[in-house]
Amino acid sequence: MSTLAYIDASRRLVGADLLKLRRRHGLVLVSSLLTIGAMIVTYGVIELLHVLAPATHGPAGGVVNLGHAAFVLAALGSVAAAIVASAAGGGDLDAGVYRDLVVTGRSRLALYASRIPAGLAFLLPFASAAYTVAAVACVVLAGHRPVPTVDLLATSGLWVLAEVVFYYLLAIGVVCVTGSRSYTIGIVLAFRLALTPILTSISALGVVRELVPGVALQDLTPAALGDAARQGPHVAMSGAAIVTVLLVWTTVALVAGAVRDSTRDA
Numbered sequence: 001m002s003t004l005a006y007i008d009a010s011r012r013l014v015g016a017d018l019l020k021l022r023r024r025h026g027l028v029l030v031s032s033l034l035t036i037g038a039m040i041v042t043y044g045v046i047e048l049l050h051v052l053a054p055a056t057h058g059p060a061g062g063v064v065n066l067g068h069a070a071f072v073l074a075a076l077g078s079v080a081a082a083i084v085a086s087a088a089g090g091g092d093l094d095a096g097v098y099r100d101l102v103v104t105g106r107s108r109l110a111l112y113a114s115r116i117p118a119g120l121a122f123l124l125p126f127a128s129a130a131y132t133v134a135a136v137a138c139v140v141l142a143g144h145r146p147v148p149t150v151d152l153l154a155t156s157g158l159w160v161l162a163e164v165v166f167y168y169l170l171a172i173g174v175v176c177v178t179g180s181r182s183y184t185i186g187i188v189l190a191f192r193l194a195l196t197p198i199l200t201s202i203s204a205l206g207v208v209r210e211l212v213p214g215v216a217l218q219d220l221t222p223a224a225l226g227d228a229a230r231q232g233p234h235v236a237m238s239g240a241a242i243v244t245v246l247l248v249w250t251t252v253a254l255v256a257g258a259v260r261d262s263t264r265d266a
Contacts, residue, residue: 013110017118020091027087031123034080035073035130042072043137050143061138062145063152067225069134070156074217075193077127077164082188085171086181088119089257112176112261116254119168127164131157148224155222163217166246167192170213173253176261201233209235216245 021027046060059065135153148156167188175184196214199205209215219237237245 010110010114013114014118014121017088017114018121021084021088021118021122024087024091027084030083031080031126034076034083035126036133038072038076039069039130039133039137042069043134043141047137047141059141059143059145061141061143061147063138063148063224064145064226066134066138066148066152066156069138070131070160070221070225073127073130073134074160074163077130077160078167078192079189080126081123081164081168082171082185082192084119084123085168085188086175086184088115088122089172089175090179090181090184108262109258112258116169116172119172120165123164123168124161127161128157131160152222152224156225159217159220159222162220166213166217166250169250170253173255173257176257179260200235203233210237210241211245213246213249216242 043060043065046057046065049057050059135148135157138148138153171184171188174187175181178184178187192214196212199212200209200215200218202209215235216237219235219242
């Protein structure tokens with residue numbers, strides 16, 4: 001097969017996986033509620049409280065509320081990432097069509113690899129739109145509070161998207177290893193929302209905490225957001241250590257998923 005033919009076949013495979021996800025109306029609804037819906041409700045409630053009781057509730061915008069919004073979106077975005085990844089990586093197994101895909105002669109590795117860009121192409125527009133809502137609200141509804149700079153808005157958005165992408169890649173590897181959508185969602189969410197904060201808060205672990213990916217991602221939080229966007233104490237890490245930890249976790253998860261998917265009984 002020529003290079004152009006291979007690229008075209010890969011593109012069509014990714015397009016087919018993306019179409020599968022888009023046709024899951026429940027998945028579309030859940031993803032939009034966890035991202036865009038959460039930001040609309042959050043800022044709507046804060047602004048409503050400000051209008052009703054301005055003396056006790058400040059404006060919905062400003063730098064501080066951008067930090068809170070980034071924290072919420074990063075957490076809920078990782079939940080959406082786990083759900084979307086479990087659907088992208090385990091959907092064919094659950095539907096009983098994985099054997100049919102294999103017997104067509106498609107490479108198992110190609111089938112596995114296509115789920116990565118397809119899932120991200122499905123997920124990232126939701127996360128980006130949600131952050132856009134937060135960024136616009138923080139500027140328009142800032143009132144007397146400091147308005148976020150363009151640089152802060154850009155770096156905060158990149159940080160949120162980095163967290164969403166990381167947990168999507170991690171979940172893709174986990175779902176292909178376990179073969180179970182429900183187990184994957186439980187494992188990733190327990191690791192992200194429960195285990196990571198606990199490990200981060202145990203100071204006796206010392207440098208061992210730097211091996212936790214959540215610590216590395218937290219260290220990437222823009223300093224201007226302060227503690228509003230952080231969960232637990234701050235553990236300082238070098239740039240090289242952050243990149244290494246995130247790359248190792250991502251590589252191990254994706255390689256383990258590829259090996260399991262390539263050897264799975266069709």
